[in-house]
Amino acid sequence: MAGVLATPEALADRKARLAEEPIASWWKEAHDAADALLAQEKPPQAQHDLARGLETLAFAHAMADDARYAERAGAWFAGVRAEAYATGEPKNGVLADAEAAKSLAVAYDLVGGPAGVLREVAKRMEAYDPGWYRGHQNNWQVRQFSAVGVLALALGDEKQVARALSHVKYALMYQTCDDGAFAEGHSYLAYSAEEYIPFAWALRNAGKEDLFAWPTLAKAHRWSALSRLPDGRRPNFDDAHLAYFPSQAVPDPLMRWDWEHFAERGHPGLGAIESIAYFAPIEAKGPEGEATVVFPDGGDVLFRTGWDAGASMLVLRAEHGKARLASQGHEHPDNLSFIYVTRGRMALIDSGYINYEEHGRVNKAQNHNVILVDGVGPPVSNDVEIVESAPTRVRLRTTYAGATIERTATWAEGRMTFEDEIDAPQAKEVAYLFHVMPGGPEVSIEIDPPMTWSESEAEHSFEWGKAAKHVVRRAAGPPGRYTVRIGPK
Numbered sequence: 001m002a003g004v005l006a007t008p009e010a011l012a013d014r015k016a017r018l019a020e021e022p023i024a025s026w027w028k029e030a031h032d033a034a035d036a037l038l039a040q041e042k043p044p045q046a047q048h049d050l051a052r053g054l055e056t057l058a059f060a061h062a063m064a065d066d067a068r069y070a071e072r073a074g075a076w077f078a079g080v081r082a083e084a085y086a087t088g089e090p091k092n093g094v095l096a097d098a099e100a101a102k103s104l105a106v107a108y109d110l111v112g113g114p115a116g117v118l119r120e121v122a123k124r125m126e127a128y129d130p131g132w133y134r135g136h137q138n139n140w141q142v143r144q145f146s147a148v149g150v151l152a153l154a155l156g157d158e159k160q161v162a163r164a165l166s167h168v169k170y171a172l173m174y175q176t177c178d179d180g181a182f183a184e185g186h187s188y189l190a191y192s193a194e195e196y197i198p199f200a201w202a203l204r205n206a207g208k209e210d211l212f213a214w215p216t217l218a219k220a221h222r223w224s225a226l227s228r229l230p231d232g233r234r235p236n237f238d239d240a241h242l243a244y245f246p247s248q249a250v251p252d253p254l255m256r257w258d259w260e261h262f263a264e265r266g267h268p269g270l271g272a273i274e275s276i277a278y279f280a281p282i283e284a285k286g287p288e289g290e291a292t293v294v295f296p297d298g299g300d301v302l303f304r305t306g307w308d309a310g311a312s313m314l315v316l317r318a319e320h321g322k323a324r325l326a327s328q329g330h331e332h333p334d335n336l337s338f339i340y341v342t343r344g345r346m347a348l349i350d351s352g353y354i355n356y357e358e359h360g361r362v363n364k365a366q367n368h369n370v371i372l373v374d375g376v377g378p379p380v381s382n383d384v385e386i387v388e389s390a391p392t393r394v395r396l397r398t399t400y401a402g403a404t405i406e407r408t409a410t411w412a413e414g415r416m417t418f419e420d421e422i423d424a425p426q427a428k429e430v431a432y433l434f435h436v437m438p439g440g441p442e443v444s445i446e447i448d449p450p451m452t453w454s455e456s457e458a459e460h461s462f463e464w465g466k467a468a469k470h471v472v473r474r475a476a477g478p479p480g481r482y483t484v485r486i487g488p489k
Contacts, residue, residue: 003205004109004154005059005198006277010205014276015063022248022265023279026272027063033272034060034069043076047084050076051100052271054107059273062110070111077113080104082120086128094128095140098147098195101125105147105154105202106273115155122151122160137174138184138328139192141167146195153202165209168196173216175326180219181298183326186234187353189224190245194269197249201278212251221250225258226293227302230311230344232262235300236352237317237339239330239359242462244268249278253285260284263309292411294389298323299335301386301394303411310344312414314486318396320383329356333380335398336407337368342414342488346437349470354461361459361467372431373401373424373479402426403479415487424479431476432484435460438470442489451477 001008017023033056044050054073061069085097101121108118126148149164172192175183182189200211211217224245227234233242246269247259259265267275291304291311299319305312316338324331340348351367353359365377378400387395387406396407403424410417422430434445435458454474461467 002109002154002156004150004202005106007205010277010280011062023276026267026276029272030056030276031060031064038068038072043079047081048096048100050079051103055103055273058107058110073107073111080114080117082117082124085121086124088130095143097125098143101147102150102195102198105150109154118151119155122148122155126160126163136328137171139188141171142192143195146199149199150202153206168199176216176220177297177322179295179297180223181295181300181323182220182223183323184330185238185240185327186224186227187240187243188330189220190243190269193246197246197270197278198274221252221255223295223298225254226287227300228258230309230313230341232258235315235339236350236462237334238327238332239353239356241353241464246270248275251280251282253283254287256282257284257286290391292391294394296386299384301389303416305414312343313341314411314416315339316409318384318386320385324383331380332363332368333365333378333382334368334370335378335382335384336396336405337370340416340443340486342441342443345441347440347443349435349437349460351435351458351460352462354467355465362461366433367458369433369435371405371422372433373403374427374429376401415485418484420482420484422479422482427479429476430479431474434473436471436473438468444487444489445473446485447475448483451475
């Protein structure tokens with residue numbers, strides 16, 4: 001046993017804590033799934049379902065000491081088909097293949113299986129490199145090679161482990177700014193984590209490099225935790241949803257505190273099995289210092305009244321450089337936009353993502369709380385300079401559509417004041433957009449000097465594949481100086 005999922009000592013610890021929450025609930029979920037598989041006459045037909053089933057049976061055997069689970073897994077391993085992996089069909093199939101390959105590695109490590117088939121799966125996964133994908137140092141590469149690494153650890157292939165680790169670290173370094181901001185955004189960091197967390201634990205269990213202590217990843221996790229909204233979900237800027245990070249699986253006091261303060265404390269991003277295995281005894285420790293946090297490289301300014309669930313918060317976008325460039329096809333033209341939460345409730349929103357095939361419905365400048373100049377918002381190539389920052393105040397500067405905009409943002413007691421100087425000598429009109437949360441708390445928006453208000457309807461998405469409608473309030477007037485005050489009614 002290589003300890004791909006957990007060391008014998010860790011498994012013994014989890015077995016001793018099966019009656020404790022949250023492990024008790026997670027174990028019931030995993031145990032019920034294993035019993036359902038025992039009741040099936042035939043193995044799952046889809047390779048991904050089969051792989052997950054094998055992992056479920058193997059884990060149940062390890063935790064319940066019941067040979068029936070191991071016997072069923074042993075019989076079903078014969079159905080694994082290496083040729084089904086990394087075929088390039090569908091185009092994004094390798095992303096799901098990575099999850100299945102990791103499950104195969106765990107099952108093999110716990111109950112044994114056909115090593116030759118798994119070696120072929122690892123070989124095919126490592127070789128996957130179609131022309132359209134080549135050079136993409138992003139979540140794809142992290143997931144693909146994390147799975148290769150887990151398989152290689154299970155099979156004892158040290159050279160393949162080293163190659164996989166190199167690819168994973170390179171892609172993470174490419175995406176991660178010096179302050180930890182992940183260029184592809186919060187959802188794709190979490191999506192990457194679904195595979196790099198199992199790889200990191202497998203490496204750690206084998207006594208190799210501790211990827212969790214690697215500065216690049218440690219900074220990314222800190223960025224994720226300190227960017228949390230009051231309910232624990234992450235901001236949905238760029239191609240992202242309002243979703244939780246799998247913090248329950250990261251052996252870090254801040255991440256454990258983050259998970260303990262989720263509005264919904266489940267096992268986001270990872271299954272019950274992984275969440276049990278990775279839920280090491282850790283003493284949680286909350287953030288230190290000011291509640292307002294500035295990420296100068298990532299370009300996020302997060303104003304807060306505190307870290308509690310009822311806090312007010314405004315997240316202001318000021319992207320530039322790597323944070324904008326490395327995100328590739330997931331970048332939105334959203335500079336100077338913001339999300340506003342008052343007393344723990346979402347009030348002014350970002351329109352989010354939907355999915356990659358449909359993100360064109362929500363990824364334009366007008367889908368964000370931006371300033372339009374003669375109907376034109378910031379382009380995706382726009383950079384914002386953070387001129388100065390303090391715990392309750394920042395000054396930003398940017399140029400687009402023939403206009404130079406300088407914004408001073410001041411935060412006080414859950415209210416935001418923007419003092420905007422919009423120098424646009426050729427423009428006839430500038431307009432502020434405010435995307436209103438459906439069913440959210442009433443918000444007071446005052447603009448001086450007064451502007452002309454109108455309303456329209458737009459789409460947003462907070463969950464994968466699901467879109468909904470909301471109201472957009474628009475305030476228009478000539479270029480000049482404006483003071484915008486935002487707060488609860």
